[in-house]
Amino acid sequence: MQNEIVDIEDIAVNPRAQNSYTVTLSDIIERNFSRRVVMGGMGAAAMSVLIGGCDGAEKNASEMPVKSFDFEEIPHGVDENIHFPKGYEADILIRWGDPLHADAPNFDPYAQSASKQARQFGFNNDYIGLAPLPMGSENASSGLLCVNHEYAITHMMFPDDGSLSGKDKSDIEQAALGNSIVEVKRDKNQKWHVVQDSPFNRRITMLETPITVDGPAAGHQRLQTPQDKTGRNITGTFQNCAGGMTPWGTYLTCEENINHAFGNINHADQNNPEIQKAKRFGVGKYSNNWYKYDPRFDLKATPNEINRFGWVVEIDPYDPTSQPVKHTALGRCKHEGCSVTIDKSGYAVAYMGDDQHFEYLYKFVSKAKYDPKNRKANLSLLSEGTLFAAQFNEDGKMNWLELTFGKNGLTPENGFASQADVMIDARIAGDIVGATPLDRPEDVEIHPENGRIYVSLTKNEKRKEGNIANPRTDNIFGHILEISTQNDHLAQSATWDILLFGDKTGSYKGRLACPDNLAFDGQARLWASTDQGSAWSKTGNSDGLYAVTTEGKERGYAKLFFRSPVGAETTGLCFTKDSKTLFISVQHPSADDTDKWDGFGRKSTFSDPATRWPDFQANMPPRPSVVQITRKGKMI
Numbered sequence: 190m191q192n193e194i195v196d197i198e199d200i201a202v203n204p205r206a207q208n209s210y211t212v213t214l215s216d217i218i219e220r221n222f223s224r225r226v227v228m229g230g231m232g233a234a235a236m237s238v239l240i241g242g243c244d245g246a247e248k249n250a251s252e253m254p255v256k257s258f259d260f261e262e263i264p265h266g267v268d269e270n271i272h273f274p275k276g277y278e279a280d281i282l283i284r285w286g287d288p289l290h291a292d293a294p295n296f297d298p299y300a301q302s303a304s305k306q307a308r309q310f311g312f313n314n315d316y317i318g319l320a321p322l323p324m325g326s327e328n329a330s331s332g333l334l335c336v337n338h339e340y341a342i343t344h345m346m347f348p349d350d351g352s353l354s355g356k357d358k359s360d361i362e363q364a365a366l367g368n369s370i371v372e373v374k375r376d377k378n379q380k381w382h383v384v385q386d387s388p389f390n391r392r393i394t395m396l397e398t399p400i401t402v403d404g405p406a407a408g409h410q411r412l413q414t415p416q417d418k419t420g421r422n423i424t425g426t427f428q429n430c431a432g433g434m435t436p437w438g439t440y441l442t443c444e445e446n447i448n449h450a451f452g453n454i455n456h457a458d459q460n461n462p463e464i465q466k467a468k469r470f471g472v473g474k475y476s477n478n479w480y481k482y483d484p485r486f487d488l489k490a491t492p493n494e495i496n497r498f499g500w501v502v503e504i505d506p507y508d509p510t511s512q513p514v515k516h517t518a519l520g521r522c523k524h525e526g527c528s529v530t531i532d533k534s535g536y537a538v539a540y541m542g543d544d545q546h547f548e549y550l551y552k553f554v555s556k557a558k559y560d561p562k563n564r565k566a567n568l569s570l571l572s573e574g575t576l577f578a579a580q581f582n583e584d585g586k587m588n589w590l591e592l593t594f595g596k597n598g599l600t601p602e603n604g605f606a607s608q609a610d611v612m613i614d615a616r617i618a619g620d621i622v623g624a625t626p627l628d629r630p631e632d633v634e635i636h637p638e639n640g641r642i643y644v645s646l647t648k649n650e651k652r653k654e655g656n657i658a659n660p661r662t663d664n665i666f667g668h669i670l671e672i673s674t675q676n677d678h679l680a681q682s683a684t685w686d687i688l689l690f691g692d693k694t695g696s697y698k699g700r701l702a703c704p705d706n707l708a709f710d711g712q713a714r715l716w717a718s719t720d721q722g723s724a725w726s727k728t729g730n731s732d733g734l735y736a737v738t739t740e741g742k743e744r745g746y747a748k749l750f751f752r753s754p755v756g757a758e759t760t761g762l763c764f765t766k767d768s769k770t771l772f773i774s775v776q777h778p779s780a781d782d783t784d785k786w787d788g789f790g791r792k793s794t795f796s797d798p799a800t801r802w803p804d805f806q807a808n809m810p811p812r813p814s815v816v817q818i819t820r821k822g823k824m825i
């Protein structure tokens with residue numbers, strides 16, 4: 190997620206922000222990449238792509254079969270519509286407001302209510318996962334689409350005719366956020382359709398869904414509020430950005446920019462440590478209006494409520510009556526996504542980015558082993574384990590630093606009284622152990638064959654000094670890190686490399702800017718979507734989806750496959766197991782900096798948007814939607 194709201198408030202809050210190594214880009218190339226080919230100049234604005242790496246894995250890389258992409262790259266640009274290559278087809282699968290049940294109301298943006306919205310597809314879809322039906326099937330033609338609804342944009346959601354009160358809007362927004370689980374089926378023409386009367390269809394909303402809590406912080410006093418004295422029962426989840434599907438068939442959804450909902454900090458008790466700690470989440474720079482109508486978002490009234498958000502939430506899509514669980518063992522931060530694998534040792538391992546300037550990359554290792562025959566037991570794998578934060582070193586190695594109470598300085602002298610504190614304040618724990626502040630860690634994906642970890646560092650325009658893993662100052666176009674695990678995800682150290690640097694499109698054909706969501710397709714090829722935010726006007730290219738070459742002499746080359754309409758972001762992407770369909774989330778069409786587009790030249794509103802994609806009907810606002818891409822039955 191990146192829009193004007195975030196530009197205002199998404200500040201660097203880590204006090205260690207600039208307190209890092211002083212290493213120039215040239216130093217890094219000299220030390221670590223000198224054997225490799227470097228294209229282009231060394232200036233920050235004309236940053237080049239480094240091909241290959243320092244980690245020894247490059248030998249493996251050159252031995253890897255080069256997997257090419259055979260589509261014809263689409264032109265860069267900005268306009269009202271989506272674009273995709275010749276020979277492919279794009280259809281809208283589902284859009285904001287579409288009814289999720291046979292008896293749910295049709296979308297009428299001029300007569301919306303919270304109860305209607307709670308039975309319709311939510312706003313600003315982001316992460317997409319697909320749970321096959323039946324569970325575990327390899328080439329299913331039916332499945333449960335699991336979709337995040339990240340954040341509300343009041344001026345794009347509601348008519349400005351005064352028909353709705355502030356409280357109405359607040360309730361509808363909360364009903365529009367959270368998650369959708371929707372059964373989808375593929376027809377003989379390879380097109381997917383929503384099964385509207387499926388018993389699996391379900392909304393999980395910020396407004397009303399009960400969610401339980403487990404792990405070290407469950408029930409802790411810092412999670413208790415006047416409304417929930419147990420500290421174990423939380424209403425709702427929101428700011429659900431990216432996520433992940435687990436090997437045991439559940440859906441993980443991650444709470445990111447939680448600060449947006451929390452207001453009235455200036456009247457809160459400044460001596461309350463929770464209020465001071467809330468500032469590490471950027472609270473106070475911007476908030477929506479929810480706190481005016483519900484005291485749980487008012488930091489003066491309910492200072493602990495913010496501790497109940499910022500978690501990874503697990504949902505079982507196969508059981509529509511199941512209660513989602515917030516797993517405190519995975520730490521609290523602005524969670525972007527959560528990618529889980531089963532290590533060869535049998536333990537579940539999760540990788541997670543914390544998306545804010547100068548924040549950290551995390552890894553979780555389960556205490557129990559995965560049991561392919563016992564799904565019920567697997568549902569607790571994320572309830573207990575060990576959390577680590579990443580430290581990148583100048584010798585091309587990196588270490589995973591354990592975040593366990595009593596170890597590595599996580600002691601009472603440093604403000605930690607228990608493992609619950611370590612989890613609630615995972616960012617502060619990361620500071621103390623010496624994790625490396627990164628350039629906004631977004632999505633993380635695990636290569637399905639060689640186990641390498643790819644980490645999108647979307648950008649960091651606030652970086653004044655480089656560090657080893659973030660060498661570029663004023664890093665407005667981001668980069669992608671690669672960690673070579675040698676398929677040993679329990680190892681305390683690994684080697685690492687930079688796969689690519691984002692670039693100003695046009696300097697090098699096909700370079701992407703501001704990588705965000707990542708996914709591998711059925712051929713183990715990497716794809717990356719972008720979130721340039723206001724930076725799109727610097728590239729002259731809307732956000733899109735790129736095919737990224739990870740091996741061979743074109744390693745690091747990114748080729749544009751899909752482009753979003755003006756002001757939109759391309760967020761979640763999901764391939765079917767047979768790779769014959771690609772689902773893409775198009776988020777916030779018409780929202781970002783449409784005043785900078787010559788074709789419109791002004792800020793968009795509900796009644797005057799820069800595009801009315803995807804309906805293109807007068808009086809229908811632009812609608813965030815899921816697009817399906819197919820290729821006449823062939824693999825993407």
Ligand code: FEO
Binds near residue numbers: 191430544705
């Ligand atoms: Fe919601 Fe980090 O993107």
Ligand code: CA
Binds near residue numbers: 190191631647705720
């Ligand atoms: Ca983003």
Ligand code: CA
Binds near residue numbers: 190430525705706
């Ligand atoms: Ca994102």
Ligand code: CA
Binds near residue numbers: 431632633634706707
């Ligand atoms: Ca992903």
